[in-house]
Amino acid sequence: MPGPANLDTVLGKAVTILRSFRPEDQALPLAELVRRTELHKATVHRLAGELVANRLLDRVDSGYRLSGGLFELGMLASLERSLLEMAMPFLQDLYERTHETVHLGIRDGHDVVYVAKIGGHRQANAPSRTGGRIPLHCSAIGKALLAYSDPELQREVLSAPMARRTPHTVVAPGILRKQLTKVVETGVAFEREESALGITCVAAPVLGRDDEPVAAISVTGPTSRFRPEMHVSAVRAAAASLGSTYVRRDQLR
Template identity: 65%
Template sequence: MASDSGAIPDTVIGKVMLILHAFDVDDHELTLAEIVRRTGLHKATAHRLSRELVDVRMLDRTDTGYRLSGGLFELGMRASVERSLLEIAMPFLQDLYARTRETVHLGVLDGHEVLYVAKIGGHRQASAPSRTGGRMPLHCTGIGKALLAHADPSLRQQVLSSPLPRRAPRTIVAPGLLAAQLDTARENGVAFEFEESTIGIACVAAPILDVGSNEVVAAVSVTGPLTRYRPEPHADAVRAAASGIAATLHRRHALQT
């Protein structure tokens, strides 16, 4: 099922959000019956709100149900922070891909998860579970650990004191071991993943830190299959890309103030 809707209020807007959040990243479309099952809404309510969402281009009607509409994409592209970040980061991400020929990610912190803002990969990209607009837990991804290592201490404590679900045989589920890795990542400026989110892949990631406050803004990573890829030799390139993005963000902000 899609993301947890426990915090969504029981209002008309809340019910609309329940319907939109019912769509998971792998869903091409959903039947009305499946929307009702996932949201818990009455069938008549789900049907009425879905039709209204079609009218305002948030959903499209299909032969068998509904799918998310391009109107949502347009709204998403207006999100100022992510849009500005993506515009600045893209040349660095493309350069990193040209250097490594492996999958490059840009992600931001969203609760206890990574929200992937961009993903660049060629025909031979690793079969990683990430996707643009998708999410993954912080504790089992290189980019998540890079973000968490530089996040507010209270968030780090929340993650370490919460259950750490095992996504793959090598997922780190011991808080002490994860804490040690976060300390190392903070000290070295890069974080690593070795088959912790998916069997057969490895990753190196670096945080994008605000030049003034040193707060984490986002993180960038390079991921590849262990059959041909070792992340350690790419640490300097990933660090350099993250630093370049941070410096460019700082210059743009200075020009706007």
């Protein structure tokens, strides 16, 4: 997760207000923003008004909500935007082949951030959402990224406390290390009800120059009918094709 903002600065206080919103929030009253940020009520009221004026918040009857201006700024993020533009044809092809939920994710610190999610009428009830994040250790995308990351990052993740999100989450460093070795050997990572009960997943890394992990692609489905082993070839092919495209375009810059 992003570190706490500097509350000694106006910018830090404004960022704290924006970050106080959670995925399930539709709108927050002023009192709740004050409670979550622990800032003075007058400060929150003044800064929220400035955020509204700059289209980063909207003022609604029930309080404040995040504005479309934030979405516009997010879509200008150069790496994610260019990667998403390159990836979308491969993600759509993978969805057409599997008709299961398809994800594209990148690493941010010790988390996966989902850049894209494609799902149809049969999509799994997964906790993922575009722009959301989940720890590296409990997702197939996270394991795919971590397996190809530098040894220092692997040591950081394996030595830090790993949250147990379900009874199946792998939190033993030795077991996770063996899984990461297997990912490099096979080119795919699996998750079996480790981030949420009832879902299973297979992912493959998108590798750039020098086998640097740029992103990862996954296919997710419900454990009741989805067999991730059946989709290994399709996921691996999609990730490899995107990786080749990424390297070619990177060389032209």
